[in-house]
Amino acid sequence: MAKEKTHYNLNAKQLHILTLLYKFRYATIPLLTSYKNLKSNSLQRTLDILLEKEYIGRKFEPVFKIDRKPAIYYLSTKGIALLKDDPRFDPNVLHSYYKNKSISTAFMQHSIDTLAVFNALKRSYGDTYQIFTKQELSAFDDLPETKPDLYLRGDREYFITLSHDVQPFLIRKRLAEYITHSEEEGWSGGVYPALLFVFADSNNEVRFLDFAKKSLESAGIDTDELSIGATTIKALGDYRTSAIWTYARETSSPVGLI
Secondary structure (H helix, E strand, C coil): CCCCHHHHHCCHHHHHHHHHHHHHEECCCHHHHHHHHHCCHHHHHHHHHHHHCEEEEECCCHHHHHHHHHHEEECHHHHHHHHHHCCCHHHHHHHHHHCCCCHHHHHHHHHHEEEEEEHHHHHHHHHHHHEEEEEHCCCCCCCCCCCCCCCCCCCCCEEEEECCCCCCHHHHHHHHHHHHHHHCCCCCCCCEEEEEECCCCHHHHHHHHHHHHHHHHHHCCCCCCCCCCEEEEEHHHHCCCCCCCCECCCCCCECCCC
């Protein structure tokens, strides 16, 4: 039997990796294997083929080896051009990816951390929620201008913002934007999504929640009307419990998504 031909000489597995690099923008082998529940050797072979065919790029600096950090993979110009033929992918998002190779390592790391948070949420909640990345939100007209890193949609909805590597004043500005959007634009589903923020440590988490309470009070919004919660990167990595979110209420202990 003749082998079935595939578009662009890529098979379904290879094409799927390209879609994941669109979804997350940057990724590593450990996080992709966790996402897909694959063996790293199999994924490595697929990535090597895509590298050889120049559909993806790879960033690995000498310091990565010292710090025991894995290589970072991203769509190359050729991979971007391939996906432009597919109406599922936003051309404006793809156009921004032409800068993939030159963007700072810190920016890349933020995308990689987003994938890690995505994996943690899937581990805790399975298919309870549809989870969209920022790159997938261009078609959602009712979102704030500054898109969250992740948007969870299910019986309840959530905006998740990774704040562990962002200056506090920028996070406070983001919170103010979302509070204003909740008041002026409302939400088509009725209940505005809970606003969740992920911090580097518990000290920053506590300070933010105190600021969030004051912000809600200043806006005349009850904490039951708009839920604002926070956790830490470390807590998200804890496999033992999903009760990691603390909310901006008078008395609140860590709980799961509410």
